Amino acid sequence: MDTRRKINEKSKQEQLDRVHPDPEREYLTTNQGVRVSHTDDALKVGERGPTLLEDFHFREKLTHFDHERIPERIVHARGSGAHGYFQVYEPMTEYTRAAFLQDPKKKTPVFVRFSTVVGFRGSADTVRDVRGFAVKFYTEEGNYDIVGNNMPIFFIVDAIKFPDLIHAIKPEQHHQMPQASSAHDTFWDFAGSLPEITHMLMWVLSDRAIPRSYRMMQGFGVNTFRFVNAEGKARFVKFHWRPLLGIHSLAWDEAQKLAGKDPDFNRRDLWEAIEMGDYPEYEFGVQMIEEEDEHNFDFDILDATKIWPEEEVAIRWIGKMTLNRNPDNFFAETEQIAFCPANVVPGIDLSNDPLLQGRLFSYLDTQLIRLGGPNFQEIPINRPLSPVANNQREGYHRTTIDQGRVSYFPNALGENKPRPAPAEEGGYVHYQEKIEGRKIRARSEKFNDHFSQAKLFWNSMSEVEKEHIVKAFHFELGKVSDTGVRSRVVDLINNVDGDLAIRVAQGIGVPPPARKGAPSGTKKSPNLSQETTVMDTIKSRRVAILAMEGYNRDEVVQVEQALKDAGAHPEIVSEFYGRVRSADGKEMEVDRSYATTGSIVYDAVYIPGGRHAETLKNQSYAIHFVNEAFKHGKPIGAIGEGIELLKASAIKGVAFADTSGGEALAEMGVVTCGSQGSVESFIDQFKTAIARHRHWDRERMEQVPA
Ligand code: HDD
Structure with a gap:
């Protein structure tokens, strides 16, 4: 018979609900449940006199506060x-x-x-x-x-x-810097001396190390x-x-x-x-x-x-x-x-x-x-949801009240309970692996191929992903003050790919390796690249809509609704909080003001048509917003006069189409819709661009400052 407790999706929540505070929370109390009449002033001798030790409420409140912190995790603290x-x-x-x-x-x-x-x-x-x-x-x-x-x-x-x-990777012990970064001497000193780390270095310097979202x-x-x-x-x-x-x-x-x-x-x-x-x-x-x-x-x-x-x-x-x-x-x-x-x-x-x-x-x-x-x-x-029953007892912060007098096994006084369960009753039985060997501090020879899979990873990256890795090395090793450490890392990655080592060396002021390493070969594992990932949904993406007085309201409503229907979250960004008036005199609530947001918190930006473009194109904030979004490869959409803001930005070398054409632009994730264009087809193209997430090739357009 299966004696296990049945569990469903809500079981853990129901268990947690049992320790929620008493719902009767009208009055402030001490930890002893005594109601407190006054918590703004400590008990004193006279209005300007010293505080009294007998003020149990004050002491309890301060003592608890003084002990609120526990040690953070040695790693994974955040x-x-x-x-x-x-x-x-x-x-x-x-x-x-x-x-x-x-x-x-x-x-x-x-x-x-x-x-x-x-x-x-x-x-x-x-x-x-x-x-x-x-x-x-x-x-x-x-x-x-x-x-x-x-x-x-x-x-x-x-x-x-x-x-x-x-x-090696935590802040250095003498001055406790840098915070939350591997870009310093001790980590790379350690890494440069440890060939087994090479494969992981490739991952940590790839885009995997800066996820857009935990989701x-x-x-x-x-x-x-x-x-x-x-x-x-x-x-x-x-x-x-x-x-x-x-x-x-x-x-x-x-x-x-x-x-x-x-x-x-x-x-x-x-x-x-x-x-x-x-x-x-x-x-x-x-x-x-x-x-x-x-x-x-x-x-x-x-x-x-x-x-x-x-x-x-x-x-x-x-x-x-x-x-x-x-x-x-x-x-x-x-x-x-x-x-x-x-x-x-x-x-x-x-x-x-x-x-x-x-x-x-x-x-x-x-x-x-x-x-x-x-x-x-x-x-x-x-706490597990399955019952806990054993003879472990006491210790700090014990909250279970064990009953009876038996806390050992075997016992007759307690009917030999709790007793071990056979496998058929759910007892955990360790897998009986047969092991034979000598006691040695050593590892098997096969562990020592440190480079084949690092090569496989490098080879599986797209050109853009490779460039990101090279730049990440430039950043990380550029922050290392000891040039010997920098060189040792270059020598290490020379084992992965000779060209990679040369490209890294170029950016950090050390000579390339004395003998160029072999190329990494051609073996690939396509799914190691993020290029093969899901790119057909805009669900939960955040889209900024830049709007000042005089935007085309009907168009904004149409685009906004289409984005929402596809699961995205558009937000109106304007100079100030409050309401912003459209060309036809209606108003919309502003979600974020210039002071409180920036392009970096959005996945895409859309600039609606309307005479507000005259204002936008003269606002350094709006221009910077577009430049930065462009530099970070984000989809940008503009309709009608909204295109003027793109022209006022530093997005040069991009021809702006006046008609619905604009395919070349759309390929770069810049979707425009001129006076002849249809908003419906703009929406389709814009959604495709957002689903692509980023248009990394654009980063190379060095003429865009941001
Ligand atoms: Fe670890 C925390 C993952 C190797 C020792 N580790 C910790 C956490 C994660 C990992 C996700 C945070 C858990 C939480 O959210 O509370 N750790 C890994 C992975 C590893 C790994 C995937 C490689 C396979 N870790 C690893 C080794 C050791 C530790 C080799 C020590 C011998 N890890 C710890 C720890 C932490 C920890 C010191 C700190 C806080 C904690 O355990 O609860 O014991």
Whole structure:
């Protein structure tokens, strides 16, 4: 008989609701529940005299405040979370006995935390960095965590090097600079001396490191795990998440500006998307390798610095995760959630991947200090939905009131309960892998091919993506003061591709390698490039509509409605908040004023027709808005007189069509509609341009300053 508790999409929320504060919140009280009559002045001797120690309300309030902070995570300190649910597409019984992967009707609650790795808790979202993608499934068999990243590989092979990596990449120990950045001497000093890092360097310097949104990036379990079915047959697996909106990135210049203008850019995007009903969705995929094929690849399948190329091991998309609710309280949920790769359920097992093996220790260990003791799993967000029953007792912050006198096993006084469950009753049985060996500090020879997959990645990039990588090297190494360190990195990437090394050397003032490295070859894995991603939707994209007094209202209403119908979010941007009057004397509410926004927070811009263009084309703000959007490859649409603003901007070398023609422009994502053109066809072209996300070729037009 299946004695497991039934779980549905709402189960976790119902559990959390039980710890919400008392709804009777009329009066302020102390922590003892005593009503407080006055909280503006401390208790004193006379109106101008000293404060009294006996003021228990004052002391309690201050003491609690003094202790509000807990240590931030040593890595991944900056993060944002959301609730949701997971559904499998079809029973995975053949491969795993995990209960949450059996029934397509079942919705398993999840909590996801996205993060940057290097920055402190208050650092900017849009820095160049790996993004964490950690998912906790609250299954009926216990909590299952996939603690992944948005890149499928890692910097190092063995967990023993993790403290070195993090010490090198965090702000330097003497002056604690720079914040949230790998662009400094110690990281590149470490990297230049560590060939196994090369493949990851290619990923971190690619556009993957500056995602447009947490909703538009992939996730990967990175390490190798196992699926085990009810018969005990095991297969090696790697886990993937792919966003339904496609994988899209920011421009580097834009990312840096956003870090100042809106340091919460990705956090805000996630929050607002969920509030607006644009629920982020990700498909869940697995790659599986049969045990007998373990050694049939030219990489070691336990090496976390390697991908399993899709061409060799296909990804099977087996389910979908939807994030549909923001947390009630950041600290209680997003900050206190504790993930651990060792949190597995029956049907999912570990592997000997040496990075994973170290992680299995580190996460539990770190929570003990971060969350203040061994009872952190009692914190509501960490509580499983399945019952917890064992003989672990006491410790700081214990909230469970264990009853009876028995806290050991075996026992007769308590009918031998709780007792171990056999596998048929859901007991976790470790996969019985046969191991033989000597105790040695060493790794298998196969781990030492550090360059083949770095070459594969480089080769799979489009020309624009390659250029972004080269420029990222120029930035990162340009911030390194030691020229010896710069040169060592150039020598390292010379192993990937000789031309890459020369192009990088050129930008950072060091000589090219003494002997040019071999070309990277021709082998490609097309899906490593973001060019192959989803580009047929404008859902949830933000479009700025620049409008001053005298815009053509009917046209704006038509375009705005068409964009909304396709799921985008147009906003009226004008000089001031309030209402802005159209040519026919009607008014529209302004969503953002020039002072509070900029092109960098939008995906596209549209300049309507009307006599307001006379004003716009003389406004430096509007001109800069268009220049910057152009430079960042964003779709730009202009109708009628609105085209005048484009002509007043620095977009030179682009001929403006007066008619509906304009195909050449449209190809560059600049969509215009002259006096003869039709607004309908403008809308179609503009939508296609927005769906493309960015028109990166435009970045090369150096005559546009921004
Ligand atoms: Fe880690 C946090 C992902 C290697 C040690 N890690 C952490 C988080 C993510 C990852 C997403 C944040 C979880 C959250 O939102 O709370 N880490 C990874 C991935 C890795 C990886 C995908 C490579 C496969 N990590 C790794 C190694 C070690 C750690 C090799 C140590 C041996 N990671 C930690 C940690 C953290 C952590 C110190 C900090 C906060 C926490 O665990 O809860 O224990």
